Amino acid sequence: MGEQVGQKPKRELPRSRVLVAEQTAKIYRDAFAAKARGEKVGWSTAIFPQEICETLDIPVLYPENNAASISAKHLGGELIEHAEGAMQYPSRICSYARLNMALADKIQDPAYSKADPLMPSPDFLLLANNSCTQLMKWYECLSRDLGIPIFFIDCLFNYYEEKPAKHKITYIRKQIEKYIWDMEAFSGKKFDWDKFLEVQKRSQINSKLFDEIIRLNMRTPAPMSGFDFFNYMSCLVLARGKESTTVIFEQLKKEVEEHIANNTTTFPSEEKYRVHWEGIACWPNLGHNLKTLKNYNVNAVINGYVTAWNVDYEPGDLDSMASAYASSSTNSLSTNTIMNMRADTIENYNCDGMLCHVNRSCKMMTFHIFVGRHIIEERTGVPCANFDGDQSDERIYSEAQFETRLQGLVEIMQHRKEANHG
Amino acid sequence: MADLPEMLAELQSVADSPKKMLAKYLAQGKKVVGCFPIYTPAELVHAAGMIPMGVWGGQVNPSVAGQYAPIFICSIMRSCLEFGMLGKYKGLSAVIMPILCDSFRGMSGAWRVGVKDIPLIALIQPQNREVDGAREFLAAEYGVVKEKLEEIAGHKISGDAIENSIAIYNSHNATLREFARAANRHLDVITPKIRHAVMKSAHFMEKAEHAAKVKDIVLKLAELPEHKWTGRKVVLTGITAEPGDLLDILAENKIAVVGDDLAQESRQFRTDIPAGQDPLDRLAGQWLSRSACSVVHEKTSARPDLVIKLAKENRADGVIICLMSFCDVEEYEYPLLAKTTAQAGLPSVCIDIDQSTENSGQARTKLQTFVEML
Ligand code: SF4
Numbered sequence: 001m002g003e004q005v006g007q008k009p010k011r012e013l014p015r016s017r018v019l020v021a022e023q024t025a026k027i028y029r030d031a032f033a034a035k036a037r038g039e040k041v042g043w044s045t046a047i048f049p050q051e052i053c054e055t056l057d058i059p060v061l062y063p064e065n066n067a068a069s070i071s072a073k074h075l076g077g078e079l080i081e082h083a084e085g086a087m088q089y090p091s092r093i094c095s096y097a098r099l100n101m102a103l104a105d106k107i108q109d110p111a112y113s114k115a116d117p118l119m120p121s122p123d124f125l126l127l128a129n130n131s132c133t134q135l136m137k138w139y140e141c142l143s144r145d146l147g148i149p150i151f152f153i154d155c156l157f158n159y160y161e162e163k164p165a166k167h168k169i170t171y172i173r174k175q176i177e178k179y180i181w182d183m184e185a186f187s188g189k190k191f192d193w194d195k196f197l198e199v200q201k202r203s204q205i206n207s208k209l210f211d212e213i214i215r216l217n218m219r220t221p222a223p224m225s226g227f228d229f230f231n232y233m234s235c236l237v238l239a240r241g242k243e244s245t246t247v248i249f250e251q252l253k254k255e256v257e258e259h260i261a262n263n264t265t266t267f268p269s270e271e272k273y274r275v276h277w278e279g280i281a282c283w284p285n286l287g288h289n290l291k292t293l294k295n296y297n298v299n300a301v302i303n304g305y306v307t308a309w310n311v312d313y314e315p316g317d318l319d320s321m322a323s324a325y326a327s328s329s330t331n332s333l334s335t336n337t338i339m340n341m342r343a344d345t346i347e348n349y350n351c352d353g354m355l356c357h358v359n360r361s362c363k364m365m366t367f368h369i370f371v372g373r374h375i376i377e378e379r380t381g382v383p384c385a386n387f388d389g390d391q392s393d394e395r396i397y398s399e400a401q402f403e404t405r406l407q408g409l410v411e412i413m414q415h416r417k418e419a420n421h422g
Numbered sequence: 423m424a425d426l427p428e429m430l431a432e433l434q435s436v437a438d439s440p441k442k443m444l445a446k447y448l449a450q451g452k453k454v455v456g457c458f459p460i461y462t463p464a465e466l467v468h469a470a471g472m473i474p475m476g477v478w479g480g481q482v483n484p485s486v487a488g489q490y491a492p493i494f495i496c497s498i499m500r501s502c503l504e505f506g507m508l509g510k511y512k513g514l515s516a517v518i519m520p521i522l523c524d525s526f527r528g529m530s531g532a533w534r535v536g537v538k539d540i541p542l543i544a545l546i547q548p549q550n551r552e553v554d555g556a557r558e559f560l561a562a563e564y565g566v567v568k569e570k571l572e573e574i575a576g577h578k579i580s581g582d583a584i585e586n587s588i589a590i591y592n593s594h595n596a597t598l599r600e601f602a603r604a605a606n607r608h609l610d611v612i613t614p615k616i617r618h619a620v621m622k623s624a625h626f627m628e629k630a631e632h633a634a635k636v637k638d639i640v641l642k643l644a645e646l647p648e649h650k651w652t653g654r655k656v657v658l659t660g661i662t663a664e665p666g667d668l669l670d671i672l673a674e675n676k677i678a679v680v681g682d683d684l685a686q687e688s689r690q691f692r693t694d695i696p697a698g699q700d701p702l703d704r705l706a707g708q709w710l711s712r713s714a715c716s717v718v719h720e721k722t723s724a725r726p727d728l729v730i731k732l733a734k735e736n737r738a739d740g741v742i743i744c745l746m747s748f749c750d751v752e753e754y755e756y757p758l759l760a761k762t763t764a765q766a767g768l769p770s771v772c773i774d775i776d777q778s779t780e781n782s783g784q785a786r787t788k789l790q791t792f793v794e795m796l
């Protein structure tokens with residue numbers, strides 16, 4: 001979710017990337033401006049029904065996305081230190097939470113300016129626990145420390161493989177309805193149901209468009225370095241319901257199609273191997289990840305994280321929306337469900353292997369890897385390799401270990417290729 | 423009636439070796455269903471004529487669980503998985519698992535691949551308890567659990583049977599609360615380890631049977647003169663306070679436990695099942711009334727308030743925060759707990775609770791320093 005992640009651009013940025021940067025900057029600017037006018041500004045978890053605040057035109061920023069951006073700029077360490085030191089949070093909780101709770105504390109001092117991007121202090125919180133339960137605890141802490149309300153959509157967890165049962169959908173739909181009334185009352189704004197329908201449609205257009213773009217990477221060799229997709233995730237997190245995202249995605253689609261037509265790619269070396277990257281990126285270590293992948297001619301053509309934002313529902317149907325928010329995150333689905341989806345992806349994207357980020361912050365994503373690895377190996381036959389890391393805490397990742405694990409994976413992939421050809 | 427030391431020793435032995443209890447119930451021809459921490463509708467198992475048995479792991483350095491559970495999953499779930507994979511829970515007809523945290527989300531998958539012979543009955547409690555619909559949702563969720571239990575029991579579970587079990591559970595709660603009060607008048611007899619054993623043994627015995635034994639203990643205690651405790655007094659908060667070694671260290675340092683907010687102990691007994699028309703709805707109502715627990719979403723600082731109240735009411739000198747290793751829900755609450763207890767004039771110490779090691783050396787040093795502070 002970081003902005004302009006990866007290596008320092010040597011080439012001119014593609015137009016779509018410029019648009020992303022502009023959109024993100026505008027969203028932050030608007031939030032600060034609203035705050036300055038005395039209007040309410042919210043902080044939200046990444047896969048919350050954004051459609052409601054979008055409809056009410058209330059600015060919302062996203063701590064997970066913000067923490068990713070700060071981490072990618074290597075500015076997270078000091079905040080994490082503050083969380084573990086003065087604030088006394090154990091170092092074992094999610095590093096996004098540590099970073100963000102520290103930021104929330106720091107920005108109470110108007111003179112504080114070290115983090116980038118900064119966020120205005122929130123007046124309310126939007127919490128959906130579809131990604132994990134830690135979010136719930138994290139937001140409880142923010143709410144207590146800042147003395148602000150939480151609007152909560154409890155999205156449950158799909159412990160079995162079937163679609164969410166009726167009683168679950170009803171419970172979630174009722175929460176969305178209550179949230180709409182509560183937010184109307186809180187903001188003093190009238191909820192416009194026609195506009196809501198338009199926002200829902202726009203969100204669907206954007207999700208589908210992004211899905212189409214990602215699928216273009218099924219081609220061998222891929223038109224995109226898979227890591228490039230990380231640069232567009234902010235559109236789906238911060239602006240899933242905005243028209244400006246449609247413009248960006250249409251531009252991006254054009255660029256990818258041009259690469260296909262010209263037989264070019266954004267991957268910076270010859271693509272000898274294609275892998276599925278499992279888990280969040282190690283934002284502070286993206287440069288090293290990418291450089292090493294490039295050196296070993298491995299393109300991480302697809303990853304589960306960038307496809308996690310597809311909240312797919314029927315506009316106008318709240319039940320369908322409830323069901324979508326209950327099953328859109330990687331961590332809201334059972335390991336069987338997720339790893340079978342991954343196996344499909346590995347087949348569809350013609351991957352030679354799977355590279356799994358054992359993320360110290362994220363218990364559930366790691367569980368998927370440990371519990372579901374056999375599903376990948378049995379169904380697809382491709383080898384998997386794990387490496388240790390963290391999305392924000394730089395102390396966990398080891399450059400040497402990453403390279404060794406990748407090297408090991410490459411050797412197996414090479415043998416398999418030779419065996420298949422020989 | 424046996425004498426007090428015998429009664430206490432019996433419950434100590436139950437707490438120390440749940441496996442024996444499992445074997446005993448199986449030998450009686452009973453079906454036994456495992457109940458994961460912290461809150462499961464065990465009343466439904468009971469109403470089916472089966473024995474609900476707590477699954478709380480134990481001290482073990484995992485040798486096989488690491489295949490499915492990363493090292494940074496809470497210590498208790500790793501040992502539960504280890505025991506499951508090693509066949510130590512053989513004999514359980516199923517396990518009920520409430521998805522209360524991320525470790526449970528993952529465990530629901532790990533259990534299904536790692537312990538294939540013991541079926542998993544998962545459920546999830548609603549966390550947005552303020553919304554109209556949370557209660558109906560949970561009653562429906564319990565309804566699904568009930569159907570699965572009926573399949574295992576081989577017969578229907580009647581509403582009357584559930585009502586009957588609810589009465590037994592509520593009465594058991596009252597008995598255990600009574601025991602906690604009585605214990606404080608006899609801190610010479612009810613050492614930290616014994617207090618723990620009486621409470622923990624509840625997880626491995628049929629509740630009416632357990633309540634009867636604890637009632638007898640309370641009666642026997644009443645026959646003794648009240649003891650004037652001259653040592654220090656503390657309140658415990660966390661998931662569990664184990665191993666026994668840890669509690670021995672308290673006793674060695676003349677520290678008595680006068681109250682607890684432990685998931686394995688008082689959190690089990692402090693919230694009754696409310697009155698109502700429909701038994702599943704009543705069970706759901708209990709979840710809605712739970713408070714001051716790290717796995718329950720609340721907007722207030724209910725837990726520190728409760729811990730402080732417990733400490734003040736029982737004249738405790740300090741608080742021991744028993745922090746389960748890698749239990750994130752508890753870890754998020756740590757700073758608030760530490761700060762608010764300090765503001766209330768209660769010193770606290772944080773002890774890492776780790777089921778993967780028998781070594782309490784670090785805890786010993788910390789507790790020795792702590793007692794000097796009190
Ligand atoms: S990284 Fe994992 S634990 Fe942290 S907020 Fe995201 S889903 Fe939750």
Ligand code: SF4
Nearest residue numbers: 496523525661749750
């Ligand atoms: S993380 Fe905490 S609440 Fe969850 S299973 Fe482990 S000890 Fe229990």
